[in-house]
Amino acid sequence: MLAPAGRESADGTTRAQEKGCLGLPGTKVLGMRGGERRRGQTVDTEKMPERSDPDAQPSKPPKRKRPTILDVAAHAGVSHQTVSRFLRGNGGMKPQTVARIEQAVAELDYRPNLVARSMRTRKSNRITVVLPTMTTFVPSQILRGASAEAQAAGYMLDIVGLEGDEQVRGDRVRALLDSGQADGVLTFTPIGDVQKLGLEHTPTVVIGEYDDQMRSHGITADGEPAAKIIDYLASIGHRRFVHVAGSTDWMSARKRREVYLRTIAERGLENYAVIDGDWSVRSGYDAAQSLSADSGVTAVLAANDDVAMGVIRGFQDRGWRVPDDVSVFGWDNHEFTAYFNPSISTVDLDREAMGRQAMKALLARIRQEAEPEIHLDLNSRLVLRESSGPARNGHSVR
Secondary structure, eight states: OOOOTTSBOTTSOBHHHHTTGGGSTTOBOOOOOTTSSOTTOBOOGGGSOOOOOTTOOOOOOOOOOOOOHHHHHHHHTSOHHHHHHHHHTOSOOOHHHHHHHHHHHHHHTOOOOHHHHHHHHOOOOEEEEEEESOTTOOOHHHHHHHHHHHHHTTOEEEEEEEOSOHHHHHHHHHHHHHHTSOSEEEESSOOOOTTTTTOTTSSEEEETOOOTTOOSEEEOOOSTHHHHHHHHHHHTTOOEEEEEOOOTTSHHHHHHHHHHHHHHHHTTOEEEEEEOOOSSHHHHHHHHHHSOTTSOOOEEEESSHHHHHHHHHHHHHTTOOTTTTOEEEOSSOOGGGGTSSSOOBEEEOOHHHHHHHHHHHHHHHHTTOOOOOOOOOOOOEEEOOTTOOOOOSSSSOO
16 A cells, blocks of 8 residues: 555655656655665665566667768768769769769668758659559559659659549649649650640650650650561461550550551551550450451450450450450550460560659759650560460451
């Protein structure tokens, strides 16, 4: 039983002691007996043994000091001005110097203080990434490359999805830049005529979009892999083709259509039809359902893997066998293509490289520097799976 504050309990201790006041250096202890300590005497509690408390939480380790730009400079053996130039992405630095700084940044786990920088530069240090609202389009590989470049330069990414037509999306991009919420915009969806929108001198990069009338720098996945697909299918006997295209709003769709038609003509093959789609599974399904049974088509090039999946299901629902009756080729090498039945032949591209190059171009525009030359080798390769095979005999589907 505890005694009232300042009064002794039966064993001679005070309530102050029971409440653990001895844990504080320099605590005045009242009411001690035995002549060892007098009332009001100051006790050096740091020399006294600590009382064990089974409920006490273990002390937290000291907080690690956040590395600074000076720490990076010392670690790399360069000046802090050189590190600052590196973080701003300025060119003209020796490769050995860049390598040492990169190693120092990695080993120290250095992260720029974005808040302090934004106060000094009056910039948000944020980049907005605009995605289309179509749920099937998630450019994770491109985003991974773009994010790595942005983070190395000290920028954070904000991802938004914009609805509406090109004009509406373009107006929203303009509003984002005018508001100061973003220093630049990386968009995966067409935003219309940049010059008409007044965006020709703004830090805007449109992925997959390029037009001579647009002043923004477009990074596009070259349509040349379509030629590789056609050459492969022709080598195993295919002569009559169909292309289920993506939305013509997208330069990438127009480019693939262009290369498809050119290659068919140059190889002396036959294009039965180009069927307009919108990148969706449904558009592929509808295209397969619309194809005449006596068309003689033995191969279909789909605008992407989602369209290819729809084409295959559309054929299966008609009793057509893939690839025995018709071969189907996708584009993008999404993960699901390896597990679909049948697994889908497709094109694999270095999407991370595209994201890195696009972000480099955007950062140059933000800094008002000359844009770097684009050396983009997508290293496209055909991934051959179950949905493609030798052309069947005859010219009609049974």
